[in-house]
């Protein structure tokens with residue numbers, strides 16, 4: 001650590017498997033039908049599954065994601081003006097047009113184009129009045145696309161792929177780290193105050209590995225990260241609960257607010273603190289004694305404490321500070337222990353940490369749901385399963401399971417049967433092979 005940080009376009013997948021070559025040709029044909037003939041470039045960004053380290057990134061803590069094979073592609077052609085015309089291969093996502101600039105008006109909340117607008121606006125703030133626009137056709141359709149709302153970061157992949165394309169068409173030479181940083185800020189455009197994990201992973205993931213990332217930048221703005229191989233003879237299974245939470249933004253920002261409130265409450269005792277990460281070395285009982293079970297922004301203001309409410313959090317929003325801070329504190333320790341376990345090839349230890357992480361997410365961070373808990377508990381009942389937890393922001397989405405290769409068939413059967421018996425539908429299951437970082441896709445031979 002730190003690792004080499006090469007240009008994002010450096011890792012291209014020019015040896016496209018046959019089905020992807022077909023996808024490429026179809027995308028080009030659809031592009032020409034939409035925008036007419038001419039030169040076309042194609043970029044991709046992968047989804048992510050987080051092995052461990054949930055809700056730690058906006059606290060400057062540790063995470064361990066990996067890139068999915070499922071990804072989002074965009075075919076693009078530069079324009080002479082600053083317009084961006086966006087279309088999507090899926091009819092559910094209607095076309096949109098905007099002009100690149102430092103203050104791009106948003107589409108209605110939830111509109112897919114807001115991720116592209118955020119990316120374009122963030123780049124425009126770095127390069128005022130010089131960016132060219134593009135005609136773009138996005139393809140994230142099943143089966144190769146990232147399932148939406150599954151906690152697999154389809155929205156960050158969209159942000160990243162648009163930023164990557166715009167940067168390439170405008171000859172902007174960003175390192176992946178710098179671009180990840182910009183994309184992370186770009187997503188705040190949509191209102192959610194997430195951290196840098198997803199964008200960083202999309203731009204720096206390595207095939208066959210998990211990415212251990214310290215989300216606190218050093219004084220030069222660099223990040224420390226390392227690649228950890230998955231334990232031999234083990235595989236990762238994703239089980240999708242099928243629950244799509246519609247109001248994640250509001251709940252998410254409440255968790256961010258609780259962490260900021262904990263920082264505000266601890267600052268009189270630890271003057272250097274800016275994020276919860278800063279008290280990671282303290283014994284937990286000392287911190288617990290300083291954190292009330294709950295507070296509100298109004299109560300913090302009355303005590304004269306410095307607190308910035310994220311969007312959607314009001315003066316009387318109840319913030320469960322102690323439990324939320326305990327999750328972040330214990331989760332950071334689990335990620336560090338998980339790296340050690342991976343380096344030692346200790347799948348049992350890694351799995352146990354994942355399961356502990358789930359219980360902490362469920363009980364202290366309160367981001368689980370019955371469907372997610374049921375998938376975790378069913379998985380753990382199968383011999384050869386090392387651990388399981390919800391992955392991503394929570395309130396729906398997927399569960400990530402670490403299991404011995406030999407256990408996979410039985411695990412898949414058991415999950416299907418138990419979930420169907422209780423919830424009346426089959427959970428989509430995906431064996432996950434860690435993929436590589438975002439980049440340009442060269443035309444297939």
Ligand code: GLA
Pocket residue numbers: 053054055056057058153194195196197198392393
């Ligand atoms: C979302 C955010 C990430 C991270 C996770 C929770 O995916 O975009 O930055 O906070 O939730 O770990």
